[in-house]
């Protein structure tokens with residue numbers, strides 16, 4: 001009888017057929033007895049059981065339900081279910097940061113002796129995690145060019161268990177063909193992990209292209225206003241059960257408050273990403289016309305070597321671009337120091353535009369050699385274009401040019 005059906009179940013069934021904008025606003029919400037419209041924040045570390053038998057069943061996992069907020073919290077669960085729906089995944093596990101998402105993925109799915117083939121153009125701290133810490137525990141890493149499939153093929157050994165990459169890359173906006181890399185990884189029984197932080201599921205859905213796992217720094221666009229640090233891992237039930245086991249045991253947990261802030265961010269993600277993309281494209285086109293600029297890196301430019309792939313793989317080109325000023329470090333620093341509106345900070349994915357000199361900040365911990373092979377030149381500046389009016393941002397870049 002229809003009037004006996006659970007309204008929550010009816011809502012969930014209707015949502016299953018919805019678009020990503022709708023999922024970003026509604027997926028994963030479970031309304032409580034108060035009939036709240038907005039998601040509540042469950043600030044409780046533990047939960048009460050009805051009986052000793054129920055407590056035992058919850059701890060052993062025989063009975064589903066909350067136990068302890070290190071690994072079960074209703075606000076965090078709503079955020080996880082929403083991201084899983086948006087990425088088209090079976091499940092998601094939230095973490096205390098983007099780095100914790102990457103750490104939890106490798107710690108739960110790899111073992112000593114395993115080998116990772118990793119793009120050379122990943123987030124600097126990811127490189128440090130893999131080389132300084134994972135290698136210490138017997139996981140070996142080979143770095144290869146993001147764009148050269150031959151190098152991935154040649155780096156594979158009989159121990160290779162994981163491919164890891166970001167596309168587009170930070171800060172040079174190079175792309176990998178996700179479908180092609182997924183096929184290669186699977187032909188060697190390896191997992192393909194994609195850090196989808198720069199695109200968010202609004203612009204790119206790696207699982208639909210064959211990737212096995214997606215990781216995010218929620219700190220960036222998912223929050224969108226630079227307020228909270230968090231991360232999330234997305235994939236199938238089996239993999240996510242392993243990742244959750246690591247979170248439960250080792251504790252890099254997302255707080256309920258942060259999950260709530262990230263959900264506020266998700267509600268406007270679709271609108272914001274479109275605006276970031278529009279502003280970034282206009283900025284890239286303007287920068288490209290300036291004589292004091294040697295080169296602009298942005299996949300939305302028609303002369304970007306992988307523009308065609310970007311058009312196929314992404315539904316927008318993202319908010320991050322980089323450019324090379326004529327000269328070296330001194331000129332790059334002069335440019336940055338002459339700006340007045342944009343923020344000099346290493347964060348990105350914020351409503352506020354941010355500017356940074358990668359060679360001496362985000363990529364400063366890399367050896368000179370690694371930095372050079374990664375193409376991070378001393379005259380390179382990264383701009384994560386925000387939501388201010390484009391004319392005001394261009395005027396600020398003009399201040400930078402005038403200082404050269």
Ligand SMILES: *Cc1c(COP(=O)(O)O)cnc(C)c1O
Nearest residue numbers: 097098099123195197217219230
């Ligand atoms: C920022 C970032 C990370 C790390 O995320 P945190 O939340 O800062 O720990 C990982 N990958 C990419 C691409 C990032 O931009």
